[in-house]
Amino acid sequence: KPVVAVVGRPNVGKSSLVNRIIGRREAVVEDVPGVTRDRVAYDASWQGREFTLVDTGGWETSVSGLAAMVAGQAEYAAQTADAILFVVDATVGITDTDEAVTRVLRSTDRPVVLAANKVDGAGAEADALELWNLGVGEPHPVSALHGRGSGDLLDALLDALPEKPPEESLEEEAGPRRVALIGRPNVGKSSLLNRMAGEDRVVVDAVAGTTRDAVDELIELGGQTWKFIDTAGIRRRFRALQGADYYATMRTGAALERAEVAVVLLDVSESLAEQDLRIIEQVVESGRALVLAFNKWDLLDEERRYYLEKEIDRQLFRVRWAPRVNISARTGRHVEKLVPAIEIGLASWDTRISTGRLNSWLKELVAATPPPVRGGKQPKILFATQADARPPHFILFTTGFLEDNYRRFIERRLREDFGFEGSPIKLSMRIRE
Ligand code: GDP
Numbered sequence: 001k002p003v004v005a006v007v008g009r010p011n012v013g014k015s016s017l018v019n020r021i022i023g024r025r026e027a028v029v030e031d032v033p034g035v036t037r038d039r040v041a042y043d044a045s046w047q048g049r050e051f052t053l054v055d056t057g058g059w060e061t062s063v064s065g066l067a068a069m070v071a072g073q074a075e076y077a078a079q080t081a082d083a084i085l086f087v088v089d090a091t092v093g094i095t096d097t098d099e100a101v102t103r104v105l106r107s108t109d110r111p112v113v114l115a116a117n118k119v120d121g122a123g124a125e126a127d128a129l130e131l132w133n134l135g136v137g138e139p140h141p142v143s144a145l146h147g148r149g150s151g152d153l154l155d156a157l158l159d160a161l162p163e164k165p166p167e168e169s170l171e172e173e174a175g176p177r178r179v180a181l182i183g184r185p186n187v188g189k190s191s192l193l194n195r196m197a198g199e200d201r202v203v204v205d206a207v208a209g210t211t212r213d214a215v216d217e218l219i220e221l222g223g224q225t226w227k228f229i230d231t232a233g234i235r236r237r238f239r240a241l242q243g244a245d246y247y248a249t250m251r252t253g254a255a256l257e258r259a260e261v262a263v264v265l266l267d268v269s270e271s272l273a274e275q276d277l278r279i280i281e282q283v284v285e286s287g288r289a290l291v292l293a294f295n296k297w298d299l300l301d302e303e304r305r306y307y308l309e310k311e312i313d314r315q316l317f318r319v320r321w322a323p324r325v326n327i328s329a330r331t332g333r334h335v336e337k338l339v340p341a342i343e344i345g346l347a348s349w350d351t352r353i354s355t356g357r358l359n360s361w362l363k364e365l366v367a368a369t370p371p372p373v374r375g376g377k378q379p380k381i382l383f384a385t386q387a388d389a390r391p392p393h394f395i396l397f398t399t400g401f402l403e404d405n406y407r408r409f410i411e412r413r414l415r416e417d418f419g420f421e422g423s424p425i426k427l428s429m430r431i432r433e
Contacts, residue, residue, distance in 0.1 A: 002161045003254065004044075005054045005077030007105075008087035009070050009097040013117040016144035017087060018042065018055045021154065043257075046154040051161065052257050054081065054250065074101045078108035080215070080230075080254060083160045085153075086136060090116040090127035094134055102134050111160035114139045115153055120146060176218060176227040177346060180255040180288070181234065183265035184248070184275040188295040189234045191329035192265060196221060196338075222339035230255040248275075252282055260390070261289035261345050261422075263338065268326075269299040272311045280319055287391045289345035289423045290322040293338060298328040321415055323422050345422025352389045353418060359384055365413055371398075371406045393426040402429055 006014050022042045044053040054077070077084050084105060088098050105112050116128035119141035131139035140156055142149035183189055197219050215232040218225050233251050256262060262283040266276055283290045300308070316322075323341040327334045362384050371379050379400030387393045394414070396402065402410075411427055414420065 001043075001050050001052050001258075002082040003052045003054060003080065004083050004085055004157060004161070005081035006085045006087060007070070007074045007077045007101060009095065009101070012087045012089040012092075013144045014087050015055060017085075017115060017117060017142065017150075018053055020144050020147055020150050021046075021053060046158055049158055049161075051082075052254070054254055070097050071100045071104050074104040076250070078104060078110055080251075081110060082162055083111045083113065083157060084108075085113050085115060085157060087115045087117050088131055088134070088139070089118050090124065090131060090139070090141065091118045093127070093130055098134065102136055105136060111162075112136045113153070113157050113160050116141045117144055119143055119149065176225040177261070177342075178216075178227045178229055178259045179342060180229045180252075180259035180262045181231075181265065182252050182255060182262055182279055182283075183267075184273060184279065187265040187267040188329040189265055192293075192295065192327070192335070193217075193228065193231060193234055195329050195332060195335060222336070224339070226342075229259045249278070249282070252279060253286070256283060256286040256288055259288055260349065261291065261342055262286075263291045263293050263342065265293050265295050267296050268294045268304070268308055269296045271307070272315050277315060280316070284319065284424050287424055287426065289342075289349040289391070290319060291338065291341045291345050291422060292316070292319070292322050292324045293341075294324060294326045295329055297326045297333055298331050321421055321423075341422070348420045348423035349390050349392070351392055351418070351420065351423070353386050353392075355385050358386060358394070361417060365410070369409070371402050374401060374403065387428075388426075391424045391426060392420065393428065395428045395430055397430050399431070401431060 006018055008014050022044045042053045042055065044051055074084075074086075086101065086105060088094070114131060114134065114136050116131050116139040119125060119128050120143045125141055128139045128141035138156075140149060140153045142153050144150070181189055181193060197217065215230045217228045217231045219228055220226075230251065233255065264276070264280055264283060266272065280290070280292075294308075312324075323344050325334060325337045325341050327338065329335065362381065366381055371381065377400055379398050379402055381396055381398050381402075383397045385395055385397075387395045396407075396410070407427055407429070411425055414425060414427075
């Protein structure tokens with residue numbers, strides 16, 4: 001899927017425009033804790049063409065030095081996206097920051113589509129015409145607020161996207177399985193990648209017809225070929241951007257969007273960090289399979305090991321379903337155990353349970369432990385179905401609201417009885433009055 005990055009200075013309406021493009025969420029109650037967390041990459045489609053939309057808004061308050069930040073954002077987009085949606089506030093006109101972005105965008109060969117936002121009322125069209133002066137082509141007047149013009153903008157965006165050969169999507173499905181190797185800086189990602197790849201076996205993945213940098217690598221492991229996503233982010237780093245949390249989050253989000261399974265690398269020589277937990281949360285939210293790799297095992301002594309176990313119990317409780325491997329990228333210890341763990345995660349992720357089997361299981365479960373009475377009424381679960389796999393998504397049709405506790409109970413029992421090691425599970429409710 002092609003990637004479109006949305007850039008522009010704060011308050012021009014990037015996020016509103018993104019929401020407008022991805023449309024309203026389906027009206028299903030998702031039992032995903034922490035669902036309020038901002039995502040940065042979204043699946044979007046227009047006229048049947050699918051693409052990934054990367055929102056570079058949302059993390060913009062965390063930086064001082066506006067122009068540098070926005071230019072950095074544009075540079076990131078230019079290096080990773082297939083096309084760039086540049087959003088400018090037509091009511092304000094061209095600012096220095098907009099010009100800084102323009103300079104960055106001019107230096108890339110990525111197509112740029114210019115959105116002149118906040119063209120809400122009559123007479124505002126003239127504001128949009130001003131933006132021809134930026135020199136990045138035709139300004140497309142839109143109002144993210146009212147929705148006006150977004151169809152024309154999307155048409156222009158689709159025209160700008162590189163043509164993809166029709167067989168590419170098939171290839172994506174049938175090709176090697178896609179792994180994102182992620183983790184905060186210095187946990188040992190590049191060391192592990194180098195160990196696994198052994199330079200001579202690395203094949204740079206250059207899919208014909210995509211303009212994106214060759215950022216994925218095909219690596220042969222355990223007799224199979226795997227596609228490691230966005231290894232450029234691991235190997236040649238964006239030095240200037242390093243340490244900046246939001247770029248890391250964005251990059252991780254974009255990698256997850258294209259991956260099927262994430263290997264989250266953790267450093268056992270240090271305490272688990274907030275950032276580790278956030279990355280794990282990001283994986284769960286992206287719905288990808290998850291493997292936890294505890295690296296630098298060679299540095300572990302008895303005392304640290306004791307505390308590590310405590311940390312795992314306390315902080316990784318939410319993902320206790322994820323397979324864990326203890327490795328050392330430096331010595332090579334147990335690195336070969338990664339592949340079986342990844343395979344377990346992917347098998348769970350792919351699992352489909354037939355409706356018949358699911359419902360006879362559910363019937364027994366509910367008979368033994370009925371949902372708690374709520375507001376004097378006993379909610380009934382009428383029927384369950386697995387709506388989707390990758391990850392498994394179950395929908396419960398009920399006559400009333402099921403308490404969170406009860407939904408967690410169902411999820412726990414699903415895991416006990418069907419496995420799902422290494423995969424998140426989605427559980428939704430549809431209430432029929
Ligand atoms: P990245 O930022 O996640 O790619 O981390 P690097 O691969 O650059 O590793 C950061 C530092 O940790 C480097 O000094 C590595 O040599 C070191 N390192 C990586 N893996 C191990 C390991 O298994 N054991 C030890 N002792 N050091 C490691």
